[in-house]
Amino acid sequence: MPVAQKLVNYIQERQGHQPIVGELAPGYDPIACLKRKTRGVEKIGSDFLPVVISDRAQGDFEFNYEAMPDFIYIGQENPENLPDTFRLLVDAQFWKPRPNAFPYFIASEAEEMKSYESPLKFIRLTYPDLTDDILEILRKDKTVVVVLSTHRRNGLGEQRAAMHRLMKAGVDVPVILHREYNEADIESVQLKSAADLGALLLDGFGNGIMLHDDAVPAQILDQTMFGILQAAKVRISKTEYISCPSCGRTLYDLQTTIARIKEATSHLKGLKIGIMGCIVNGPGEMADADYGYVGAGRNQISLYKGKECLVKNIPEEEAVERLVQLIKDNGDWK
Template structure:
C-alpha cells in the first residue's frame, strides 16, 4: 500500500521472452491488419518489434487465420525476428487448437470460449445446472491444454468486462466478482492439470471496475496459493490525450501497487504509437524501486479493494462529496484558457490580485493576500499558526507529506475553513501521499485535501503518463477533493486539460463527452481512426454523454453497457447503432452512419447545439 515492491509471480515461458518472476515488466501490442494479409501482417509486426514490442498479437477469427499465423511466424523468423506471437481467439475453440501448433501463445476469452453468445438474458441456473455448464468448459478446454503442453505453448486467460457470458452475468451480475469467477474457473482447471504456462488478464474500459477487479483477483488467487503473472490494460481507452491519460490512470494504479508483469496501452491509433506510452509508464513506475521506506498505517475500516470516497467537510465548492475541483497554477504569468474546461481556482503566488479581473477565483501567497471578492490566502507549513488571524472564506495550506505532523493536523482540524494542498517530494510520491491521507483519516481530520504534483517534464505525453498514474491512483483510492499540477516547462492550458482528463478517467468528475473506442484489430472492417475523428467532430460538445465506437461485436455491446450510444462494426463497411444495450439500427452503410448517429441522439432528446 505505501512501499513499492512488485508482486511475486511465477515465471511463464513464452518463446524466447519469459514473463513474470524477476523478469522486467514486458510491453506489447496487437496488429490491426488482416491476419490473412501475410505481407501486411509481417510488415506491421516488424514495425511493432522495432518500436519496442516484446509480444505481438494477431486476431484469429477462424482456423484459416490461425493456420496462417504459422506462415507469419516463418516469415518473421526468416527476417531474424524471434519475438513471440500471440493468437487472439473469440467464439472459436477450434481456432485456438490450430493456433497452439503455430505460435508461442494463445489468448482465449472465458466469456465466449464455450459459453453461448452474450444476449444480456437473465437465465436462472440451479447449482447442478451451473456445475454442468462448468464441466462443459472442462471437457472442451482439456484437449486444448494437451496441445499446449505438447507444443510448449503458453496461454492467456483474458477476461473482458464487455464479454462476460450470460451464465456468469446471471449469477454474479455485471460485477468484479463475476469477472473473477469467470477467470478462476479456467485457472483451477489449469492447476488441476498441472499446466503452469498461464498468464491472466482482466480488462475493462471503466478504470474503477478494472482496478477493483484485478485487486480482487490477486486476493482470490493468493487465497488459493496461485501466483500467475498478470497482463494489464484498459480496453477501449480511446485516442490522443484521453487514451493516454485513461490508460495511465488504470494501468498506473495497479503498477503502483506492484501488480503487473506485462502491459498493453490500447489506443485507437496505429499500434506502433502504443509502444512509447507503455515504455514511459513502465519506466516511470520503476523509478520507485528501492526508495526510502514510508511509514504508513491503513486507517480503520478502509477497504483497499473496494474503497469509498473519503468523507470531508464542505468548504464552499470544495469537499463534502462534491466533484473534485481543478486549481490551475498560473505563477508563470499566462492567463490563456480553454473556455470548455475552465479551472475552479487560479494560484498566482506573489502576483498582486488587483492586476487580475475580479471574477477570477484566486489563491495568493498569504503575505500578498488582499481582502477582496474571490481571493483566498495560501499558506505554507511554517505559516500555519498565522492562519487563525486571517478572515477569509477559504484558507489554503500548502504542505508536503513529510510536513504533516500531529501538531499541524490539530491546527488544520481546528479551523473549519482550511483546505489542504498536499504535495510530495518523496521518490514514491503515491505511497507518501497515501500514507498522509490515512494519517488524516486516523486522526479524525476531515479537512478537504487537494492533491498536488510537481514535474519538470517537457514531453507532453510523458507528463500525461506521469500525472495520470500519480493522481489517478489516489483518486481511485477514494482520495482527493481537488487536483493541482505544476510543470516548470508546461503550457498551463495543457495542464488544465490534463487535470480534467484525469478526473474524467478516474470517473470522479465528468466535464466532456466520453468516448469508449477500441484500438481496432484484424476483425475491424472499416477505417476506425477516421470514424472516431468524424464522430468526435459531430458530438464533442455533448458534455457528459458516453459514446462507444467499436470495431466489431466481440466486446462492443458489453463494453458499451454504460454508454448512452454505440457505433459498432457489423461487417465490411456496415455499421450497427445502439441506444444503451439495444441495437436500434442494423447494417447501415458506413457513409451514412455518423449522420444517423446524430439523428438518433436528437430523437432521444440528448442533443443540444454548441
Template sequence: MNLFNYSRRKSSEVEIGDKPLGKENPIRIQSMTNTSTQDVDQSVSQVKRIVDAGADYVRLTTQGLKEVESLKKISAELKAMGYSTPLVADVHFNPKVADVAATIVEKVRINPGNYVDPARTFKSLSYTDQEYETELDRIRKRLTDFINICKENRTAIRIGVNHGSLSDRIMSHYGDTPAGMVESCMEFLRICKAENFDNVVISIKASNTVVMVQTVRLLVRELERENMSFPLHLGVTEAGEGEDGRIKSALGIGTLLADGYGDTIRVSLSEAPEREIAVAQKLVDHILTRQNHSLIKAEVATEFNYFEPSRRKTHEVKNIGGHLVPVVISDRLDGSFVTDKNFIPDYLFVGDKLPKVRESSAYILDALHWQGDKNSYPAFTTSQIKLLIETEVDLKFLFISLPELTEDIISMLKKQPEVVLIGNSSHQNRLGEQRALAHKLTEQGITNPLIWHETYKEDDLENIQIKSAADLGPLILDGFCDGIFLQNQGVLTHAQIDSTAFSVLQAGRVRTSKTEFISCPGCGRTLFNLESTIAKVKAATKHLKGLKIGIMGCIVNGPGEMADSDYGYVGAARGKVSLYKKKECIEKNIPEEHAVERLIQLIKDNGDYVEDTEE
C-alpha cells in the same frame, strides 16, 4: 501488497518463446496488429514495426482456420528475417481454432466469456445447481483437451476476461459485477491447476477504470486464497486515442502497477499499434523510479476498504470537499490569467501577482501575499501557522506533506474547518508518502478537504499526461481526492496542463467535463477504418458534454464494453454499422457512409443533442 512501499507482486514464471514472463523478469510490453491476419505481407510488416518499437510480444486476431494458416506463414517469414518475438493468437468463439493455433504460435489467448459459452445476448438465464455444474463440466472437458495440446507444444495460454464479453451464464448468476468477472476467470484457472498446467497468464480488463482496478484487486485476493501466483497482464480496454487514450490507460494500469501488480501490459490505443509501445514503456519506467526507495512508515486507516474504496469523509469548504466534484487548481505564476473556456480551473495559483483585470471566472489562490480580494484566498505553508490562524477568511489553503503532519498541525486542523489541505511530497516514492498522508488524516478523524499537488519538469505533453495520470490514479480511485493541482516547469502551455488535469479527473470517473469516447484499438476483426471513423464521430459530437459514445470495430466486445455508454457505433459487417442506445441495438446494417448522420439523428430523437454554438 504494501500501499506505502513499492515492490512487485511475486508471480510464477511462464514460458513464452524466448521471452519468459513473470517472476524476476522485466515487465513485458506488448501490442496487437490491426491488419487482416489473412493479409500475410501487411501483417508481417506491421509486426516488424511493433517489434522494432520495442514490443516483447505481438498478438494477432485469429477468427478461423484460414487465419491460423496465415499465422503459420507470418511466423515463418518473421523468423526467416531474424524476428523471434513470440506471437500470440487471439481467439474468440471457436475452441477448434485455439487447438490448432497452439501448435503454431507461442501463446494463445482465449476468452472465458465465449470459449465454450455462446456469445452473450444479454438474456437472463436460469440454472439449477445441477444445471450450472453441468455447464462447468462442459467447459472442463473442452479446456482439458486444449491444455493437453498446449503441454505437448510448450504453448502458453492467456485467460483473457473482458468486462464487455462476460457470458450470459455468468451475468445471470453473478450480475454485471467485478465478482462475476473474477469467477469467470477462476473457473478456468481451477481447471488449469487441476491439470497441473502452470504456463498461464491472466488478464481481466474493462474500459471503466474503476471496474478494472477493483476487479484485478479482487482477483489477486482470490488467487492468494487459492494458492495461485499466475502472472498478470494489465490493460484498459477501449481506452480511445490521443490525450484520452493515454491518460485513461496510464491511470488504470498505473494504479495497479503502483500496487505491485502486473507482469506485462498493453496500452490499447485507437491508433497505429506501434505507437502503443513508447507509451507503455514510459509508464513502466515512471513506476519503476520508485524501486528501492527509503521506507515509508505508515498504517492503513481502519475505515479504508482496499477492495471497495469509498470517498474519504470530508466537510465542504465553499465549493471543495464533501460530496462535491474534485476541483482543479492551475498555475498562473507568470501573470497570464487567460483560460480555455472549455476547461476553466476552479482556482488559479498566482502568488503575489493579483490581476487588475481578470479574463477567467476562476477564483484566485494567492500564495503568501494575500491582499484580501473578495475573490481571492490565501495559501500558507506549515511555517506560517500563526499567520494562518490569525487571518480571518472563510477559505484558506495549507501546503503540507506527511513529515509536516505533526500533532500540533492535527490539533490546529480540528479547530480550523476553513482550511483546505494541499498535499505534496518530495519523496522518491511520492505516491507512497501521499497515500500515507491521506490514511493518517483519515485515522485521525481530520475531515478537511485534501487536494493533491503534483510538480513536473516536462517539455513533452505525452510525458505529463502519463505521469500525472499514473501518480494521481491511485489517490483518485482510493477515494482520497477533493481536487488536483498540476504544476509544470517547461514549455507546455496553461491550456495543455489544464486539459490534462480535467482529463485525469474524468478518466478516474470523478468529474465529467467533456464528451467521453470509448473506442477500441482495432484488430483484424475491425470492419471500418477506425481512426478516420473516430475523427468523424468526434467532430460531430465532441461538444455534447456529459455523453458517453462508444465506437467499436466489431461485436466481440462492442455492446458489452459500451454498456454504460449512452450511444454506440459498432461495426456489423464490412461497410455496415449498427447503432445502439445503451445495450439495445436500434438500427442494424446501416451503410457506413450514412452512419454518422444516423447517429446524430438517433441522439436528436432521444433529446440529447444540442447545437454546437462554436460553429
C-alpha cells in the same frame, strides 16, 4: 508500446526509495475504493465535484475556455486584467481581503493562519508536516483546505500515507492533490501525473488536483487535470469515447470513423459514445455507453441507445449522420 515502456520506466524509478513509515487507517478497504468523507468548504470537499487549481504564478493568463479551472494560484502578483469571476489563491503574506481571493499558507505559517478572516483558506503541507499540532489546527479550523504536496521519489506512496494519517486522526479536511514536475515533454508530464494522481483518486482520495511544470504551458496542464479527473470517473467535463483496438472482424475504417464521430460530437459534455468494430464483443465492451456505433458486416453499421440496438444494418456512409440524429431524437444534443 512506447507509452507503456515510459510508464514502466517511471514506476521503476521508485526502486530503492527511502522507506515511508505509515499506518493504514482503521476500517479502510482498498478493494471497495470508497470516497473519503470530508467536510465541505466553499464547494470543496463533501459531495462536491473535485476542483481544478491552475498554477499561474509565472504570469501566464491565457485560458482555454473549454477547460476552465475552478481556482487560479497567482502567487504574489494580483493581475488587474483578471475578472472578478476568477477565484484566486494568493500567498498569505500578500493577500488582501477580496470576495474572490483566498490566502495560501505554507506549513510554517499554520499558527499565523488562525488570525486570518476568510471563508476559505489553503495551506500547503507534506506528509512530515502532519504533526499533532498541525492536525489539531486542521481539525478545528473549518475554513481550511489542504494542498498536499510531496518531494519524495515515491510521491504516490507518501501522499497515500498522508491521507491515511488524516483518516486515522479523524481529520475530515478537504485535500487538493498537488504534484510538481520538470518535464519539457508534454506526453511525459501527462503520463506521470496520470499515474500519480489517478491512483489516489481511484483510492477515493482527493477533493481536487493541482499541477506545476514550468516547461509545459498552463493550458495544457489544465486540460491534463480535467482529463485525469474524467479518466478516474470523478468529474466528467467532455465527451467520452470507448473504442476497441480493431481486429480482423472489423470491416470498416475504424480510425477514420472515430475521427469523424469525435468531430461531430466532441461538444456533448458528459456523453459516452462507444465505437466498436463488430457485434461479437462490441456491445459488451461498450455496455455503459450512452450511444453505440457498431460494425454489423462489410460497410454495415448498427446504432445503439444504451444496450438497445435501435438502428440495424445501415450503410457506413450514412452512419455518422444517423448517429447524430439518434442523439438529437433522444434529447441529448446540447
